[in-house]
Amino acid sequence: MFKLFAFSKILLLVTSAIFSISAFAGGHLPGEKGAHDHSGQHHDHGSMQTAMTASEAKVYFIQPDDGQVFNSAEVKVVFGIEGMLVAPAGTDTPNSGHHHLLINLAEMPDISMPLPASDNIRHFGKGQTETTLNLAPGTHRLQLLLGNYAHIPHNPPVLSDVIEITVK
Numbered sequence: 423m424f425k426l427f428a429f430s431k432i433l434l435l436v437t438s439a440i441f442s443i444s445a446f447a448g449g450h451l452p453g454e455k456g457a458h459d460h461s462g463q464h465h466d467h468g469s470m471q472t473a474m475t476a477s478e479a480k481v482y483f484i485q486p487d488d489g490q491v492f493n494s495a496e497v498k499v500v501f502g503i504e505g506m507l508v509a510p511a512g513t514d515t516p517n518s519g520h521h522h523l524l525i526n527l528a529e530m531p532d533i534s535m536p537l538p539a540s541d542n543i544r545h546f547g548k549g550q551t552e553t554t555l556n557l558a559p560g561t562h563r564l565q566l567l568l569g570n571y572a573h574i575p576h577n578p579p580v581l582s583d584v585i586e587i588t589v590k
């Protein structure tokens with residue numbers, strides 16, 4: 423009895439958290455009027471919700487800055503996200519995903535499939551939002567790509583701009 427109660431309470435909390443996040447990402451609350459001008463576009467509030475949220479979500483680098491130069495090999499990278507929740511891999515939470523850091527990626531893999539794991543595609547499947555890299559001297563291109571619970575990018579993909587940093 424208690425377990426059931428606690429579970430539904432957690433569900434309620436999770437649901438309201440997701441709800442406020444999608445509201446933050448530009449979703450509409452029922453009855454909300456005039457908060458956004460969509461220039462006559464009409465959004466489906468049902469089945470399109472996930473796609474709409476993915477298209478308005480973004481990931482970005484809190485640090486480092488684009489063009490930043492480092493005197494040591496250790497580079498701390500902090501991932502930012504808006505409009506989506508970070509959830510560990512394997513956890514099918516609506517409107518969520520985990521970060522993938524693309525490092526000097528030559529060619530984007532098929533993003534309709536689970537992302538492979540390699541030195542160039544690092545998964546943060548525990549839901550981590552930062553890491554410290556050990557980079558060789560030279561320039562390095564970094565990009566973030568969100569993947570869902572099964573490591574598959576959303577449609578449309580939630581992909582950051584590429585930043586370039588230099589290690590001396």
Ligand SMILES: [Cu+2]
Pocket residue numbers: 511520521522537545546547569572573
């Ligand atoms: Cu992954």
